[in-house]
Amino acid sequence: MESFNISRDAELILSTYCTSELLSPVVSKLETLITSYYNINKSPLISLFGEIFPSTSFPQLSIFRDNTSNPNVENSSMLEYAKSLLEVLKKVKVSHVTLAFEPTEEYLRVLHPRISAIVGSIMVLHVIVDRKILGGCLLSFDGVYKDLSLVSYINKYFLSNKQYVQKLL
Amino acid sequence: MPINTADVSSVYFTALVLIVFLLFFSMLLFVVFLYFHGFVGRSKKEEALVKEENYNKALKLLEAARLRSLELLDTSSKEAAATLSKAQMLDADAKQQLESQLAALATKQFNTLDELSKALFSEYKRQVEEEKRKNIETLSNVSHDIENELVNEVKDFKNLLQKETIEKEKEVETRINADYSSIEKEMNEYRQRKLAKIDENIYEILADLSKQILGKALNLEDHQNLVLKILEDVKSQGVAQNGKL
Numbered sequence: 001m002e003s004f005n006i007s008r009d010a011e012l013i014l015s016t017y018c019t020s021e022l023l024s025p026v027v028s029k030l031e032t033l034i035t036s037y038y039n040i041n042k043s044p045l046i047s048l049f050g051e052i053f054p055s056t057s058f059p060q061l062s063i064f065r066d067n068t069s070n071p072n073v074e075n076s077s078m079l080e081y082a083k084s085l086l087e088v089l090k091k092v093k094v095s096h097v098t099l100a101f102e103p104t105e106e107y108l109r110v111l112h113p114r115i116s117a118i119v120g121s122i123m124v125l126h127v128i129v130d131r132k133i134l135g136g137c138l139l140s141f142d143g144v145y146k147d148l149s150l151v152s153y154i155n156k157y158f159l160s161n162k163q164y165v166q167k168l169l
Numbered sequence: 170m171p172i173n174t175a176d177v178s179s180v181y182f183t184a185l186v187l188i189v190f191l192l193f194f195s196m197l198l199f200v201v202f203l204y205f206h207g208f209v210g211r212s213k214k215e216e217a218l219v220k221e222e223n224y225n226k227a228l229k230l231l232e233a234a235r236l237r238s239l240e241l242l243d244t245s246s247k248e249a250a251a252t253l254s255k256a257q258m259l260d261a262d263a264k265q266q267l268e269s270q271l272a273a274l275a276t277k278q279f280n281t282l283d284e285l286s287k288a289l290f291s292e293y294k295r296q297v298e299e300e301k302r303k304n305i306e307t308l309s310n311v312s313h314d315i316e317n318e319l320v321n322e323v324k325d326f327k328n329l330l331q332k333e334t335i336e337k338e339k340e341v342e343t344r345i346n347a348d349y350s351s352i353e354k355e356m357n358e359y360r361q362r363k364l365a366k367i368d369e370n371i372y373e374i375l376a377d378l379s380k381q382i383l384g385k386a387l388n389l390e391d392h393q394n395l396v397l398k399i400l401e402d403v404k405s406q407g408v409a410q411n412g413k414l
Contacts, residue, residue: 099396100392101389101392107393111396114397114401117404118403118404134387135396146403148399148403150387
């Protein structure tokens with residue numbers, strides 16, 4: 001268990017399931033996995049875990065990387081790993097980001113580490129689409145708000161170029 | 170002194186009795202004369218003597234009677250004259266008395282009339298004053314009634330005026346509200362039209378502004394790149410201090 005890096009694995013998972021909408025079913029599946037271990041069958045959890053996080057998609061997860069030689073990880077270790085991972089994923093903070101367009105998942109996966117680097121913490125995105133901001137984005141994380149929208153830039157432009165804008169109107 | 174009419178009547182009655190007495194006495198003497206004249210005829214001498222004697226007697230009697238009658242007449246005349254004088258005096262006194270009494274009576278009547286007049290005047294004055302007081306009281310009551318009626322009418326008019334004023338105010342308020350609502354509706358419609366027009370133009374304006382700011386219009390890729398660029402700028406410009414937002 002000590003060989004598993006939960007934080008790193010959580011970051012890897014969040015880089016894929018980077019929004020709260022994407023992450024929510026994953027958390028549910030993890031909870032189901034843990035519950036099923038106690039209630040239904042006691043088959044090796046690694047296989048069940050592989051259904052949630054395919055090793056092909058997440059080869060860098062420590063649970064796979066450190067046990068590639070032994071795919072039959074002990075259930076107890078697997079259970080502890082799932083519990084720890086679930087705890088981290090459930091505690092991950094949400095960063096609200098407002099965009100002027102509907103982003104693709106690929107774009108969100110590009111956007112996520114940028115914003116994560118800015119807020120300085122692992123987080124999951126909650127995307128809001130508001131075309132009124134025209135462009136750019138609004139960021140809100142852990143009680144801090146940052147307006148990086150095109151509207152705010154335009155407003156600043158209005159204030160600094162008022163006469164010119166009035167001519168346009 | 171007042172005239173006594175009984176005394177005057179007595180004087181006249183006395184004079185009349187004397188005159189009647191004289192006439193009766195004269196008739197008696199004539200009868201006696203006729204008697205002795207017939208008696209003389211029976212005995213001329215004696216008769217003549219007797220006649221003469223009787224005649225003398227008769228003459229004496231006549232003379233006595235005449236004297237007596239004259240005396241009586243004189244007395245009666247004197248008495249009558251006195252009576253008449255007295256009566257005249259009495260008449261003058263009575264007249265004077267009458268005049269005096271008349272004057273007194275007139276004075277008394279005058280006084281009575283004056284008193285009556287004064288009493289009547291006083292009564293008339295009292296009644297006039299009473300009527301005047303009653304009239305003033307009546308007028309005062311009428312004045313009060315008129316005042317009360319006027320006050321009530323003024324109150325009614327005031328209430329009516331207030332009621333009508335309030336109704337008019339409500340009507341005006343309703344009309345103003347209706348007009349205001351209409352104007353507000355028109356304003357909203359006008360605003361919506363203007364906003365719609367601005368919305369129609371805003372993209373053009375924003376496109377112009379985007380071109381002014383960014384140098385070109387935004388498509389999806391531009392949007393994506395713009396966000397990434399902004400985030401890079403934020404990170405590089407150190408807006409996020411210590412790596413935190």
